[in-house]
Amino acid sequence: MLFEQILFFLAAAGALAGAVGVVVLRNPFFSVLALVGHLLALAVLFLLLRAEFLAAAQVVVYAGAVMVLYVFVVAYVGGIEEPLGPSAGSLRVLGPVFAAALLVEVAIATVGSGLRAVDSAGPDVTAGFGSPQAIGNLLMLRFLIAFEVASYLLLVAAVAAVVLARRRRGLEEAGGERVYQVGRRPERGPQAADPAAAGTGSPGAEPVGEREPADEAGPAEREPATAGTGASRED
Amino acid sequence: MGIAWFVVLSAFIFSIGAAGVLTRRNPLVILLCLELMLNAGNLALIAFARAYGNGDGQVFALVVMVVAACEVVIGLGLIVAMYRNKLPIDADQMSELRG
Numbered sequence: 485m486l487f488e489q490i491l492f493f494l495a496a497a498g499a500l501a502g503a504v505g506v507v508v509l510r511n512p513f514f515s516v517l518a519l520v521g522h523l524l525a526l527a528v529l530f531l532l533l534r535a536e537f538l539a540a541a542q543v544v545v546y547a548g549a550v551m552v553l554y555v556f557v558v559a560y561v562g563g564i565e566e567p568l569g570p571s572a573g574s575l576r577v578l579g580p581v582f583a584a585a586l587l588v589e590v591a592i593a594t595v596g597s598g599l600r601a602v603d604s605a606g607p608d609v610t611a612g613f614g615s616p617q618a619i620g621n622l623l624m625l626r627f628l629i630a631f632e633v634a635s636y637l638l639l640v641a642a643v644a645a646v647v648l649a650r651r652r653r654g655l656e657e658a659g660g661e662r663v664y665q666v667g668r669r670p671e672r673g674p675q676a677a678d679p680a681a682a683g684t685g686s687p688g689a690e691p692v693g694e695r696e697p698a699d700e701a702g703p704a705e706r707e708p709a710t711a712g713t714g715a716s717r718e719d
Numbered sequence: 720m721g722i723a724w725f726v727v728l729s730a731f732i733f734s735i736g737a738a739g740v741l742t743r744r745n746p747l748v749i750l751l752c753l754e755l756m757l758n759a760g761n762l763a764l765i766a767f768a769r770a771y772g773n774g775d776g777q778v779f780a781l782v783v784m785v786v787a788a789c790e791v792v793i794g795l796g797l798i799v800a801m802y803r804n805k806l807p808i809d810a811d812q813m814s815e816l817r818g
Contacts, residue, residue: 492720496728503732503755507739512747519751522732526758529728532720533769535777538761538784545784550754550791557795558747561802579741587734594726594763605721607772614777622778630778634785641789648796649803 492532498525516554523547533606535614725766733759744810746801750794757787 502522506515523546530539612618623631736755743749761780768776801808 488720492724496724499728500731500735503735506748506751506755507735507743512745512751515748515751519754522755523758526762529725529762530765533725533765535765535768535780538765538777538780541781541784545788546758550788553791553795554747554751557798561747561798561808576742580738582741583734583738586737587730590730590733591727594730595723603721603723604770606769609769609772613772614774618774619777619781622774623781626775627778627782630782634782637789638785641792645792645796648793649799 488532491528495525495528495532498522499529512558513555516551516558519554520547520551523551533614534609537614537616537619722766722770725769726763729759729763729766731759732756732762746794746798746808746810746813749810750791750798753790753794754787757783757790 499522502518502520502525505518506522509515509518523542527539527542527547530536530542733756736752736759739752739755740749743752761783764776764780764783768774768780798808801813806813
């Protein structure tokens, strides 16, 4: 029990520090790293609440995959340190006030609710509570529609991300090239197909076709070899 | 540990995330603060699942994780599109839709 309390306060301090770090740090890259720490601390809290599968999913999916996506985008866009401009002056004062009001309201709404179980540590649960088996049973038996809708949502989001993040002008140019190539390929097609259609009367066509890649691969193989010998000579 | 501790912690994290959404100007950081708010909701859901002793809240939290992943993908796609079109990565200057 004492161990649980110590672990809770450590993880809660870590989660709060990570959350404050996300908001306060001015470099977005450090904000992402603070959020990773926050998510790991939250996973510990999930374990304290007997949600083993969700703790694992939090670490693997959130702190792993989603944060990697964030880091890639931050590296791509560039860590822009936002200026403390005067345009955000009034909001910069009002924002924390609104947030404090929200904190008071949410705390009253949750802790002041009539839930008797909130004051206790929760009822005794069976050993399999929160295991992948229990979650899978619930997903497949009671929440099947939510599960399917979530999968459709993921599909729609993936398609939307591809549509949003594509390079539009670049795609038009690539499309033009593709039309040009498509127009050229049928010219090659009949020439390549004619000897085959004419029968095996010209068997030399295929070995030539096989020889060309071999000739292309030849210099490519030779160059690393010479480079290797050159490097060895330098050594 | 009492469930109330977890719920109060979740309220704190939610409010910190809301403060970040209200004060920060970089859309990337605004998305991160939205993640904070969603995670606070997750923590409250799992705490209440523990309070009731059944796993429904945990399934709900799992669905929230899916929604958060979708939101991240769309948001980051928007930011990359803004960057490609050489728009300023600043929530205050992106005001063309303001009436």
